[in-house]
Amino acid sequence: MLNHTKQYINGEWVDSTGSDTIEVINPATEEVVGKISSGTKEDVNRAVQAAKEAFPSFSKMSVDDRIKLLEAIAEEYENRKDDLVKIMTAELGAPITKSEEIHFKMGLTHFKEAAEQLKTFKFTEKREKSYIQKEPIGVAGLITPWNFPTNQLSTKLASALAAGCTMVVKPASQTPFAAVILAEILDKAGVPKGVFNLVNGSGSTVGEAISTHPDVDIVSFTGSGEVGSGLMKNAAEDIKNISLELGGKSPFVILKDADVKEAAKAALGQIAMNTGQVCSAATRMIVPEEMHDEFIEAMKELVTEFPVGDPQDKNTFMGPQVSKDQWETVQSYIKRGEEEGATIAIGGPGRPDGINKGFFSQITVFTNVKNDMTIAQEEIFGPVMSVIKYKDLDEAIDIANDTIYGLAGYVFGNDKEDLKKVAFSIRAGQIRINDSETDRSAPFGGFKQSGIGREWGDYGIEEFLEPKAIMGMPF
C-alpha cells in the first residue's frame, strides 16, 4: 500500500499541518491503493507563499534555460515510465496497454511540445509606435480531474513553466499518485524550489483555498461545469484570470457515403476509450436514416473487438469507471434513457457478464434517441452512446449544434465538400475529420459551456501571459 501523506512545498516534501488522510481505491478490485494527505488551507497558504517568492527570479529565467528545463523534465518523465504506467492502471483502472500508449504518451507530448514552441514563440513585438512584451501572469493555481492523471496536469504545467509562471497544483483526490510522481520528476529535473508546489487534498478545502487566495493570479481548471462555475464566481471577487476546460456532449456526424463498418468501429472507440471518461468523446452519433439499421448491426458485430475487464490483461480495451459514484451516475443515465423511451441496442444496465467486482459498466448503445432526451443532452462520462437519425445534412448540423456544449465535433465520410461543410458548421473548439491524428500544437478548449480559454501548444502558453504595451520605447 502506498502512503504519501506529505506535500511538496518550496522544493521539499513536508508534513501537512493537518492529520486527516484520503484513501485511494483501485476501481477494478475495490481495494485500497494507498492514502494521501487531506491538505489544509494552511498548506495552500505555505505553497502560495513559496510560489510567490519564487516568481521574481523564475519569471526572468531565459527562454533557452526554460527550454532546457522542459527537455530535462521530458527526459526524466521517460525514465519514470514504468512507475507512471503502473500507477495509472492502479488508481484510474486504465488498461495497462492504454496506460502506456495513451496516458503516458499524452503526458509526455506536452513537455516536448512546450519546449518546441518556445524555440519560435514571440514574447516581444516591435510596432511602429509601441513595443509589446508578453510577461508571465504570476502565481498559477492548477486544479485537475482524474480522467487523464498525467495529461491534464502536464499540459497545464508545461504551458505555465514555458510562460515563466510559478504554481500550486491540486490533482484529483481519486488519482493523486501520478501527480506525486510528476512532482518527483520535476524535482529531479531541477525545477527551482518554490516554482512548483503540490498540495493534495479535497476540492472543497484545498481547491477552494487556491481559488480564493489573493496571491493566486490565475486559476487554470479542468473538470465539471458545476465546479468551474463556482471557481469563476470566486475569481470575480478579486478579478483573477481564469481558464476553464469543462465538459462536452460531442456530435459525430456520419455522411451518407461513409463506410458503415469503419464508422461503426470509430464510434465504438469513442465511447469505449478510457471507459467513456473523456471530455471530448463523441457520444451523439448522428446517422443518415437510411444507414441507421446497418450501422447498429455493424456495431453489434464489432463490439467484441472492445473487450471489457481486468486492466492488467493486455487484451483489455476498457476498464472500470473510476469510482463507485461514477458507476452509479452511469447506471442512473442508462435507467433514464430507458424511462424516456430510447431503446437499448447493445449493453444495458449492470456489470458485463462474468464480472462480479469492480466498477465496470457495459458498452451501451441507445437507438430511437431524440436529441432533447436527457441522455443526448447531459454529459454521462461513461461508455454510453446515443444514436440519432437525420434526413439531410442541414438537419444533421442542427442536431450537432443543439447542445449547451462545444468542446469537440467529429465528421466521418468521403465527400470533401460535405466534410468541410460539417467541419465549418459545428460550433466547437476542435473538429476531427475521419480518424485524423491529434495535433498537440493545435489549441484545445471549448465553445459555449465547454469552457473559457485554450490549452496545448502556443495557445496554451498564451493563457499564462499578460501583454504589456510600452510606448516611447528608446530603441
Ligand code: NAP
Ligand atoms: P470535478 O468534480 O469538477 O473535479 C475536478 C477537480 O476540481 C478535482 O481536483 C476536484 O477535487 C476539484 N474540486 C472539486 N470541488 C472543488 C471546489 N469547490 N473548488 C476547487 N476545486 C474543486 O470534475 P471530475 O469529476 O474530477 O472530472 C470530470 C469532469 O471534468 C467532466 O465534466 C469532464 O467533462 C471534465 N473534463 C474536462 C476536460 C476538458 O479538457 N475540457 C478534460 C477532462 C475532464 P476532488 O478530486 O478532491 O473532488
